[in-house]
Amino acid sequence: MRRFARCAGLLAAAIAGNTWALELNLDSLTKGIEKLQYATGNVPRKKEIQLGEELSAGLLGAVKLVDDAEVHSYVNHLGRWLAEQTSRNNKKWPWRFGVLDTDTVNAFAAPGGHVFVTRGLFVLLENEAELAGVLAHEMGHVLEKHHLGAIQKSTQGEVFQELLVKSTKKNRAALKTLMGAGMQLYSRGLERDDEYAADRLGVVIAARAGYDPFALLDVLTTVDSLDPHDPNLTLMFSTHPPTGERLARLDRAMEGKLDKYASPSTDADRFLNIRNKLLN
């Protein structure tokens, strides 16, 4: 597309016979093409990663990472193995996984390949397959571009396109507006259908990676069995569909299709070692 734009620009310049026309045409053509791309939801990879990093920095401004390199090595290795099972399995997508130092029970994702799980949720998990299920659910949001879609919706399309085109270091104000829209997604949640879709994709990614896909159902069962008045659950319950509904829908969607991939947990020790570190 860009090559074509340049050719068209050159042709126009040749006809006009001056360099000023060349610059003008190139500029407007390139911007026009970029806008067209964003309008179809096809945000360029670099822009998506940049936006994801900004949102991650925002999230990390509210809650810091657990200060433990071993914990992060573990979740990043597991996460990268899960990423191998997706359409974004190459080095161009920088999958990064963080454990957030809070008792709050939740998990988050940001565009580009950023995934977070809270310490509060991690310590409720029983095995590596359950952690894989949680991470894979969040990866589902990234792959389906749920945050990008929601930001696009909340900033009403055209504004979003303009903001993205301008969102370089030179235009912090535009980025701030985008950030505001993004951070609201963490505090108010995505569409319910996006959550159900991430559940359906998450179990498949986990199964592809050799994990028991039913482990995500086990996590949801654990969450559903907790005291709903617990303040550490307030944020998650207010930003997700009712857990019972998620369980029922996921169970129906999986019906018979993934039964043969159910398997016992593979490596209990390495998971428990990390979980114990988070408990201390």
Place this chain on the structure above:
Amino acid sequence: MLKLPTHGFIVALLALACGASSAAAPGFVVRNSELRNAPSFSGQVMQRLAPGSGVTLLERRGGWQQVEVTGTRFRGWVRSYQVRAGQVPPTVVAETRDEQRGVLSDLASISRSASGLLGGGNRAGTNQTTATIGIRGLSAEELEAAKPDQQQLERLKKYGVSPKAGKQFAKSAKLKKRRVKTLDGKS
């Protein structure tokens, strides 16, 4: 409770004849469940189980758990997420006919600490977590008021690993890639 269909009764008898699995463990129902005579939605419903019903957990197959209902000879299959390992908490059994989440949560959290005591699960830490509730939580207001932390972002970026490292991690746990279509049928 429902009348036991003849076909189901024969299956139940056959199941009994096979004897209990050595992996049998006490458990209980955490949500309204249908006990089927086979590990499939096409299996016949033999009985409906209410939350709090005691069961013995037998074999697990796919997303299905074979159970025997405590105090009866009913044996069949429920979805694995509908049951939990551990003893039925005696104090709340009477209340669990009403499927309210609050009641269910009491049920499951009591059972969880019980299973931790029994050594049945790996949940010894769960109680420690609940003991620190509210100390370092994260609220919607905090999220919306957050200022970006670039230093933390740089740390996060450094933690990322290569695809090759991910494969090594899988290999060390003997995890193997599997071809699985999405639930919408895409490969």
